[in-house]
Amino acid sequence: MGDRTDEETIITAIRKTLTATAVVGAVLAGTAACGTVEQLTAGQQLDAAFEKLGKEKSLSVELDLDTDERSLKALDASSDPEPGDELPDEVAELLSGVKISFTVQSKKPLDVSEEKDYVGMAFKVSAADGDLVEYRIIGDDLYIRTDAEALSETMGFPLPSPDDLPPEADGLKKALSGEWVTLDGKEMEDATAGLGDGEDEPSAEPSLDARTQKKLVKALRSTIAREVEFRTSDGDDGAEHVTATAPFRTLLTELVEEIEPLADKFPPGMELPTADDLKDAPNTKVTADFALNDGELTEVHVDLAKLAENAKVKKLGLKVRFEDGGTVTAPSGATELDVEDLLGGFAGAMMGAEDF
Template sequence: MEQLSAGKKLDEAFDKLAQEKSISFELDLDTDVRSLKALDAMSDPEPGEEMPDEIADLFSGVKIDVTVQSKKPIEESGEKDYVGMAVKISNKDGDLTEYRVVGDYTYIRSDVNALGKAMGFPVPSVSDLPPEAGGLKKMLDGGWVKINTKEMEKTTAEMGAEPGTEPAPEPTLDAKAQKQLLDALRQTIAREVEFKTADDKDGAEHITATAPFRTLITKFLGEIRPLAKSLPPGFELPTDNDLKDAPNGKVTADFTLKNGELTEVSVDLAKLAENAKVKKLGLVVRMSEGRTPTAPAGATELDVDEILGGFGAAMMDEEAFFEEAA
């Protein structure tokens, strides 16, 4: 009875979420530098290709805030129904980058110096840019800039296409296919996952869901293989043979519900590493009231050619500097 009751409560909570037209959540990677370095070492990187401490430090404290808004309930929405999106990436030192898609424009701001330092690559200074690259200078200084979304997508597609060919349309997943995938996931969870419930002191209810990782993924992929034709072109599902070496340790997800609404999901992934040195590796999703993405005031408009030209000129100056130094 507990299994059925807990599963039903989770199903109803996700149904409520799917009926919203705007969803906001925070994604928190709950890990530390030592665990990330140990995880990287398991991939047996070539000498000199190991994960730098700066990258491990960057990801150990990273948080991602996401808002998605649609004209229809999320469950019924296809790509054309989404009218706004906002994503902000931050860590313990503050905001690293943020972008919003509102109307015809994509708005971007970044702490370029912090990103460059963390990622280990040189960042052009404002003085390296030509005088006409005023908007790009503002971007390097952390100000908001905006780019016409369609022009950016067109230029990006043309850069990756063969000369003389039309850019291929972006792969999409329509609302019907999304619902079929969600139904397949629900059926898999109902059969393979063990549920338990517990009440919290603050009135929240916790539901834990536990399942062996490889078994769950294999069964889910088995459910959606008949839907393969609905998936975007070029998207190939892994075979059961591809998954035979995947870890099969039990993974537990903890769902927090308040008044029947999902407020938080946390998953401990450390066991999947099958490495005693990976002590802390979790993923936490915190839901909040859906917001409406808004266009930031005072954003400077850029065109894609200005971005490419400005960074290209700066990088050429950087290369010339290193050549002279050599």
């Protein structure tokens, strides 16, 4: 396929990723709001906290891999990589400091929102030294900013220098220089229409509608009520903590079995693991710690070190932080790119990259 198809794939992937993220957030909120274990005070507190999140129209979530370079290297070594395929030190250093944040803004409360209701989305990947890549979608407009040099080092192959691009690729030069650029989504769709070389038009993608969400919530609630043990405690940080503990493989297996009948309704990218995928997963008990401030969920921490079954993996966890997302706004000073010029610029960039 040509560069246009590659560009279309990139834009489509961005939209699907952000949409799936928003859907997952809505489902999580709905799951707890339905009263997972109403017989327990801890469960009721967690229900109420998630219900508050679900009633918000804008939410920001930050995922932080809580680990260090030594643990990542030990985890990689336990998988017996082929000689030469070991995790490089610079990649371990990068991953140990990676944070992923996303924001969704909807016209409706998140627990009842569908794809058509989202008016703003943002996604950002950051490392210890700064932001690697950031996307924002507002209506039909897509905004992008990247640290091309850092991405090049992370991916292990060189990207073309802005100085190596042809004069007509001015917009792409700015993109590679770390400046904000913007594209018209509808214009992109028009420019890439008919590139399937006579192939059939793709069928409409399934979406997680409100009815399916309710069925999913009911299935998740049933499994969680059977398998998850809840406790409350006061933390040193002044927040109230609710911990949820469950055997990892048992919980995942039963969750998959419960929601398998609904899998055909899931958006692309939300495919379920198979029984073969899960059979070798450790059944160690895993605990998620939920921090509540005045009844509002602010952070979740999941300790994953035990799942590694490797004594050398000392620190491996996932932190998820929640806060009001506010309004997703367009970045100032973004350079508007003509789609045809951009696609032509990518063609020139790829030819230039072959010379490296």
